[in-house]
Amino acid sequence: MTDVTPTKTLDVCGKICPYPDMNTMTTLKKMEKGEILEVLLDYPLSVERMPRNLKKQGHKLLSTEQLDGPNHRMLIEAYGLK
Amino acid sequence: MGAVVTGLFVGLIFGFILQRGRFCMNSAFRDAILMKDNVLLKTVFVALLVELIGFSIMDMTGAIAINPKPFWWGANLLGSFIFGIGMVLAGGCASGITYRVGEGMVGSITAVLGLSLGGYITAAGFLKPFKANLQAATTISGADGSALTLHGILGMDYTTLALIILLVVLAAWYFIARKNGEEYEVDKGWGWVTTGTLVGFVGILAFPLSAAAGRNYPLGITAGWINIVKKILNPAEVSLDWLGMLIIGIVLGGFVAALIAKEFKFRVPKPLVLVQTFAGGLLMGFGAVTSGGCNIGHLLSGVPQFSLGSILAGISIVLGAWAASYVMFVLPQKND
Numbered sequence: 192m193t194d195v196t197p198t199k200t201l202d203v204c205g206k207i208c209p210y211p212d213m214n215t216m217t218t219l220k221k222m223e224k225g226e227i228l229e230v231l232l233d234y235p236l237s238v239e240r241m242p243r244n245l246k247k248q249g250h251k252l253l254s255t256e257q258l259d260g261p262n263h264r265m266l267i268e269a270y271g272l273k
Numbered sequence: 274m275g276a277v278v279t280g281l282f283v284g285l286i287f288g289f290i291l292q293r294g295r296f297c298m299n300s301a302f303r304d305a306i307l308m309k310d311n312v313l314l315k316t317v318f319v320a321l322l323v324e325l326i327g328f329s330i331m332d333m334t335g336a337i338a339i340n341p342k343p344f345w346w347g348a349n350l351l352g353s354f355i356f357g358i359g360m361v362l363a364g365g366c367a368s369g370i371t372y373r374v375g376e377g378m379v380g381s382i383t384a385v386l387g388l389s390l391g392g393y394i395t396a397a398g399f400l401k402p403f404k405a406n407l408q409a410a411t412t413i414s415g416a417d418g419s420a421l422t423l424h425g426i427l428g429m430d431y432t433t434l435a436l437i438i439l440l441v442v443l444a445a446w447y448f449i450a451r452k453n454g455e456e457y458e459v460d461k462g463w464g465w466v467t468t469g470t471l472v473g474f475v476g477i478l479a480f481p482l483s484a485a486a487g488r489n490y491p492l493g494i495t496a497g498w499i500n501i502v503k504k505i506l507n508p509a510e511v512s513l514d515w516l517g518m519l520i521i522g523i524v525l526g527g528f529v530a531a532l533i534a535k536e537f538k539f540r541v542p543k544p545l546v547l548v549q550t551f552a553g554g555l556l557m558g559f560g561a562v563t564s565g566g567c568n569i570g571h572l573l574s575g576v577p578q579f580s581l582g583s584i585l586a587g588i589s590i591v592l593g594a595w596a597a598s599y600v601m602f603v604l605p606q607k608n609d
Contacts, residue, residue, distance in 0.1 A: 204540070205363035205540050205541055205542050205543075206542060206546075207378070207380045207542055207546060207550065208297070208299070208300060208365065209300070209303065209304070209307065209308075209602070212308065213307075213602060217606070233538060234540075235295065235376075235462075235534075235536050236295040236297070236300065239295060239462045240295075240300075240304070240308075240310065240312070243310055243312065244310060244466075246307050247307075247309070247310075248567045257535075259535075260535050260536060260537065260538045261376075261531075261535070261536040261537075261538050262538070270294055
């Protein structure tokens with residue numbers, strides 16, 4: 192899925208709980224339907240929790256990739272809540 | 274030494290499980306209102322049920338004698354409410370910030386510094402008279418001076434009430450799960466049944482081992498950090514107790530688990546966030562010592578012993594966490 196070009200990139204590395212999730216959701220809320228958000232995060236709890244919340248909001252998680260250590264890259268397709 | 278070494282052993286297992294299971298009561302309570310996500314809440318619930326089974330079997334067979342905390346309604350209400358606010362600021366409950374030290378989360382390191390300092394000045398420093406007076410002024414105990422418990426008020430013995438609650442809860446759960454088609458899905462990591470069961474087993478394991486070291490109680494966090502502070506301030510006089518060893522074990526266990534999962538990394542938030550988590554830790558330390566326990570001492574260890582003080586403290590922790598989450602996260606979103 193890495194061939195998808197993200198519309199926007201959000202870096203939430205170093206943020207404490209629950210900001211990685213909150214910032215991602217707020218950003219997605221402001222995006223058009225079908226736009227792709229790339230999220231860079233390093234908080235393992237959020238990596239596991241985020242898929243549940245994305246699903247609830249209707250956003251589509253395209254991929255989750257573990258880069259090095261706890262650093263993850265998520266690609267999310269916005270549902271278009273704007 | 275001797276008996277306290279088992280604290281290190283239990284701590285290692287506990288820290289490993291907390292890290293792999295992402296167990297955190299702050300997230301559990303906060304997420305329920307903030308994200309309508311109750312997976313961690315269910316984990317806490319499973320852990321309590323498992324402990325209830327273990328504690329009642331051990332109490333019945335004489336392996337342990339349950340030792341509920343006293344009922345200090347004023348100190349339980351105020352202390353635990355402030356603790357609840359503090360853990361939202363700190364970004365984790367007492368056990369959460371402790372295991373995350375082992376993951377390299379610098380925000381959690383400042384949080385435990387706050388917790389240790391806040392706990393120390395309330396237990397042994399200038400806030401000690403305030404805490405002692407509030408506890409004394411709001412104590413209600415049984416006719417024989419014993420701690421108030423749910424089973425005591427109902428005139429039952431501990432095991433009978435434990436059995437009744439287990440049957441009622443399991444039956445209710447069965448019917449709700451059948452009606453709603455309860456989903457149990459795991460995208461990544463451990464699920465809530467696994468984590469909750471393992472945390473419950475650590476609580477069961479801790480009780481007799483801690484009792485053998487002269488401390489007749491299951492798990493606890495805040496008093497362990499205070500013990501470490503005292504040891505650092507006065508290395509010649511103070512020795513590490515079972516809880517102090519437990520804390521060292523949790524940090525090491527979290528570190529090993531994070532290393533194995535390739536999740537260890539020093540993560541440094543902005544300076545202002547470090548101030549926030551430190552301040553949150555201070556409130557947690559003050560609150561936990563005033564109330565006589567943190568989320569582990571009261572909620573995880575005291576509630577399954579039916580201590581009225583622990584039950585009140587548990588409710589107060591949840592309310593404090595909700596109040597702080599509402600002000601910090603829900604309100605700003607509404608203005609967005």
